Amino acid sequence: MSIFYQIRREYELSGLSEQDLTESPFQLFDRWLQQTMQIKEISDPTAMIIATVNEQGQPSQRTVLMKAATDSALVFYTNKNSQKGQDLTTNPNISAIFPWLAAERQVIFQGKVEPLSEQENDAYFYSRPFSSQVAAVISQQSQTISSRDELEQKYHHALAEHPTEKIQRPSHWGGYRINCHSVEFWQGGEYRLHDRFIYRKKGQQWQVSRLQP
Numbered sequence: 001m002s003i004f005y006q007i008r009r010e011y012e013l014s015g016l017s018e019q020d021l022t023e024s025p026f027q028l029f030d031r032w033l034q035q036t037m038q039i040k041e042i043s044d045p046t047a048m049i050i051a052t053v054n055e056q057g058q059p060s061q062r063t064v065l066m067k068a069a070t071d072s073a074l075v076f077y078t079n080k081n082s083q084k085g086q087d088l089t090t091n092p093n094i095s096a097i098f099p100w101l102a103a104e105r106q107v108i109f110q111g112k113v114e115p116l117s118e119q120e121n122d123a124y125f126y127s128r129p130f131s132s133q134v135a136a137v138i139s140q141q142s143q144t145i146s147s148r149d150e151l152e153q154k155y156h157h158a159l160a161e162h163p164t165e166k167i168q169r170p171s172h173w174g175g176y177r178i179n180c181h182s183v184e185f186w187q188g189g190e191y192r193l194h195d196r197f198i199y200r201k202k203g204q205q206w207q208v209s210r211l212q213p
């Protein structure tokens with residue numbers, strides 16, 4: 001057994017107080033995201049880990065890139081036949097976390113997904129480099145495959161079939177809007193007395209409370 005009792009550090013970069021809070025959590029999230037983008041140790045500031053739950057009640061998690069934030073929702077794109085896509089078809093509940101550890105911060109969202117429109121899916125799909133479009137078309141995301149070779153053959157075959165760099169977006173490739181009903185901000189603090197604030201949506205209003213660390 002390996003023991004990691006000694007791996008610990010102090011959290012003292014900053015604090016989060018009542019004066020810092022905004023009316024909507026998305027205003028505070030945007031402020032934190034802008035700050036995170038300036039921190040060179042955080043390489044993928046828009047990466048979030050999303051958790052979904054399957055029909056048997058088994059949770060699973062994976063990283064995706066957040067591609068848009070509105071004043072009440074986050075957007076990401078994926079293959080809807082994937083494991084996460086199947087989970088979300090039967091259970092639209094989702095949780096997303098931005099683990100901005102170098103900033104001693106995390107933000108946790110909870111909500112329900114809603115699929116984006118075909119126009120929204122096309123708008124993002126065709127904004128991607130052609131090579132990424134081809135990869136999205138040939139990958140049956142989350143299915144098994146016998147070798148790397150087979151994957152590359154599928155990719156090069158599709159490239160050769162589309163010399164004009166025009167390819168149809170598969171109908172199962174698209175985005176989800178996470179309509180959020182709770183957002184928690186965590187800022188590491190001295191003596192393990194971290195600052196935590198949770199926003200909960202009540203009707204159209206957000207109510208915010210401080211949580212114990």
Ligand SMILES: Cc1cc2nc3c(=O)[nH]c(=O)nc-3n(C[C@H](O)[C@H](O)[C@H](O)COP(=O)(O)O)c2cc1C
Binds near residue numbers: 044
């Ligand atoms: C930094 C990073 C960004 C990623 N972005 C996405 C993404 O935006 N969409 C996506 O479907 N998968 C993305 N992935 C891959 C997923 O983590 C995951 O492997 C894939 O979506 C299949 O997940 P599933 O089998 O649980 O459905 C990303 C992985 C990493 C590490």
